[in-house]
Amino acid sequence: MIALTSPYLWYTTRATGLVTMVLFTLVVSLGTLVANRVGGTTVGRFELNELHRTIASVAIVFLAIHIITTVADSFVATGPLAVVVPFVSPYKRLPVALGAIALDLMVAVWVSSLLKARVANASWRFIHWFSWLAYAIAIVHALLTGTDARHGVGLVIVLACLATVAGAAAWRFVARPTRAAGRTALSPLGxxxxxxxxxxxxxxxxxxxxxxxxxxxxxxxxxxxxxxxxxxx
Amino acid sequence: MGMRRRVGGFVLLVNPILCDGFGHCAELAPDLVHVDEWGYPVIVTEPVPLANLAALESARYAVRGCPRQALRIERVSDPH
Structure with a gap:
């Protein structure tokens, strides 16, 4: 095993962790906008959907960097198995386990979306609901693990993300749109x-x-x- | 336009059970899809020639962009 003792891996882990959290906050919020039928006048509904999908891809890349640098770094001992299996990490057993659970859920959501054309739509929707759970677990993971997330600017960012998604969740579950709840501005009748x-x-x-x-x-x-x-x- | 002549046409079809009236298809393929008063799509029923690449591309965008996977493109052979 190569001794990767450079501090930059550890810094990358911390930085990409924060960036991933901000990006997934955007993804969840945009998904809520799509589900609540926002758009159609100044911004197209399909554009919000495309942003939701594209930012999700970017967030997955940052999440991958976050995980790879954590495993490669020798500053903390986690081990490659701890990436997907909970409660096997010697370092911060519970917080890293929460990250692993969140990752497993996110991978399920991601793969089901990649296979969307082949998966029954009801199954896809059922799996997609778990993104809320994944986000909640990931936020707890950030608060428990994050070196930067417990004070100063880092804490402010975490709380802002949490407040954004909590608001999105409240809006999603309170203002449940009925089927076809609204024509777009492009409706010929209007x-x-x-x-x-x-x-x-x-x-x-x-x-x-x-x-x-x-x-x-x-x-x-x-x-x-x-x-x-x-x-x- | 390539070696092979594009013969036949296509129609964009909606599965009304899956459709939830998101309206993305009408934004992505405005020449093929109109939205009725309740937000559901009304799609051009007569086949569009496959040579109409712009229409085909917009139909593919609509299929890909549908949040409910309710659209599909079906080829129809040349009636002549």
Whole structure:
């Protein structure tokens, strides 16, 4: 084994760890934007999706550098097996184990996305949900392992990343978009559908003597078969 | 355009079960896909000649860009 005693490997490990965390914060946030149907006017939805995919590729490269330099460095003894198998590292057993678990989950998400055309979409989505878990574990790994992450600028960066993704998670799970929740700006019609609250507003104010059955039946249709004529021009 | 003449055409097909109306296809292939009032794609049904490379490329982008993998390109032989 070559004695790799140069401090630069260790510095690279620490630096790429921080960069990887920032990049995966961007990836998760952009994925949330895509899932919540953001875009379509000033920025295309497909552009956000492309950014999500491309930054993920870059983040994986930085993650690979982070892992390779950690293993190659002799300053801390981790061992190549500790990269994927949890709880085998002599150095910081639990924090390195969390990194290994996060890596395993990320590899699952990555490979399923590479094979997206061959994997059933429901399976891909199920696997993709685990990216939240992977991110959470990776943040704990950063806080427990990170030499720079516990004070000063490093801590500020970690907390900013954590706050960003926590906000994205809250937004994703609170504002769950319904199917086809919104046309893009490129829709040829661009017509707002008939508001559903019309019946509720009208009923108490106007006790119409006409046939109530007909109007309620018309309002109860799940959606109009054809676009309603625009009233306001 | 290459040795072989491009014969036949293609159609872009959507699987309506998988489609969730993300609308990426309409942005990526605006000549082939329009979005209806509820955000779902309405795709040109008559075959586009394979010689139309721009349309073919945009259709491939749409297939690759679909977040639900709901699109595919199907070749149709020349009717003549």
């Amino acid at each position: 017509v707002e559908p008939e508001p559903r609250g019309v019946q509720r507003d009208r009923a108490p104010t106007r006790p119409a003597p006409g046939p109530a059955v007909e109007s309620s039946a018309r309002d109860a249709t799940p959606f109009p078969r054809r676009p309603q004529p625009r009233r306001h021009r």
